[in-house]
Each structure stands twice: as structure tokens, then as C-alpha cells.
Amino acid sequence: MYQVIGSEESPYSVKVRSYFRFKGLEHEWLDRSQASELYKRHAKLPLIPLVVTPKDIGLQDSTPIIEKTESAVPDPTVYPNDPVTRFVSDLLEEFGDEWGNKWMFHMRWWKEIDALAVSRRFAARSGGDLETTAASIRERMVPRVWFVGGNEITAPQIEQSLDDTLGHLEPHLGVCSYVLGERPSMADFGLWGQIYNAGRDPTAGTMIANNPNVQAWIERMLSPDVKGDFESWDNLAPTLTPLIKDQVGSLFLPWSVANSVAIENGDDDFTLELKGNTWTQKPQKYHARSLGVLRQKYRAVADNDRLNGILNATACLQYLA
């Protein structure tokens, strides 16, 4: 049996748990606080999720966890057969993991109403005096929004980005059960972990409640299943192109490239224009690495004219090539 160690509050943890549920793999879900020994034995990084395989091998980092498990247990697959939708799936997973995390983490701690609700929820689990524990959690977590690029300048842009993404997903999830058709893909797991967790907090929860198709998908993704096939790009394009162009090509990828250049140059901060707004923050190391991985995935399909046409029309190509 696999063991999946994480937390309901951790987007990457619930992402991996949903994946294990979809695969029908026998697994035990353990809260990080109940698995100290196992965690100590296997975790190389101080992060969740951690998966321990039936052969007692520890895996970390949600994307490689899923990719390695897919190699070991290919069916039911989360990979579309068509290289075009397969790359779109990887691109949207990366967008969810790396950009969607800003919605979740920043909005969780930025406004007092959210920080109060979340810190009390966390505190209720750890025992002790609720308000004292909640206050000390806020003291530790609120300043960390800088780490995902949350600040006075970027705050309205982060919130707008979640609202716009929900606005694009709503009609799309009205015609498809999952992002790429009638079965879940990497795109679903990456986006869902962040949106599900954001949705449990007051501000983002209210935004999501206005989008019933997204809400239904959030619930479906708790235990995803095969309802049919992946759709062809032609069928997905009308409702998926706007999301990719408006959010991936116009926000996430230009941000990711600027972040990676800032890391390379050893800059303390970086500033760029995103959709006519100034964005400024300290660079994030992990994201530079994952842009490299995404570009490597692109290189493997870079000769696909159909894909290049789509990436060009959605303003993504220049950042990947």
C-alpha cells in the first residue's frame, strides 16, 4: 500500500491524494502531524506531500510523484494521447502549481477576514487556547505572502487573476466534466489543488460560489473518475483558448521568465508590466527551476506545427521556445 502524507490545507497534498484516488491505488492518507516517524525517515525536503511507495521509497514534489507513479502504473492514464493536448495539460498543470499558488496562499493570508478564519481553523486542530494559537499562526504566516509575490502592488492583480480564471473555467466546465474532456489530466490536478484550497477560505470561497460549474468540478475532483475520453483540441479550443491566452500567455509565462532572469542575475527584486499593470516582487527560486522543466517538455514537441500554432495564438510560444 502507498502512504500519502500531507494536509487538507496543502494544495499539493490534496492534488496528489486526488490522483491516488483516481488511479484506484490502494493508499493510506496520513496527516503530516500523525506521521512524524515516517516523515523523518523519508523526507529529504521539509515539504508536503510525501509519498512512501509499497517498496518503502520516499517521493516528494507533486509533479514527479505523479509522473513516477504513472510510469509504474499506466492505467487509467492521466495523459492525453495527442501530443497537442498532452502539452496543454502540462502547461496548465504548471500554471496551476506555480501561478495558482499565488491565489491560494496570498488570499489566505492577505485580508484580515481570511487570515482570521484560516488561522482559527488551523488552531482548532492543534489544541491549546484557540485565539493565542491562531494569533501566533498569523504572526508566522502573514509576512510570508511576500514569498509568493504578494504585496500592496500585486494584491489586486492576484485577486483579479483568480476571478478571471474562474470566469474562463465556468463556461468551459459547463461543456466538459474535466479540463481536457471527460477524464482528468495533469491540468485538473494542478489547477484543482489550488482552487479547492482557496475555496475553503472566505474571500476566494465567495468568488467560487458564483461559479456553479467550477463548484461542481471542485467536488468531482475530490474523487475523480473516467466519464469518457479526452476531447480533441478542436472541441476544447473555443472555451479553453481564452483561459490560456488571458492567464498563461499574458500573466504566468511572462512573469515566470522575468522571475527566472532575476534569479540568473542575482537580483534582489524584479519589476515588469503584466496586462498593463506594474508587477514587482522578490524572485522565487523554485519557479525558475520548474520553468526549465516546462521548456524541456516543450523541446520534446517543439516540431509540432499544430501545437506551435496554438501556443503562438495564445501568446505562449515566445516564452517557451
Ligand SMILES: N[C@@H](CCC(=O)N[C@@H](CS)C(=O)NCC(=O)O)C(=O)O
Ligand atoms: N513543488 C512542491 C511544493 C510543495 C509545497 O510547497 N508544500 C508546502 C505545503 S502546500 C509545504 O510543505 N510547506 C512547508 C510546510 O508546510 O511545512 C510540490 O509540488 O509538491
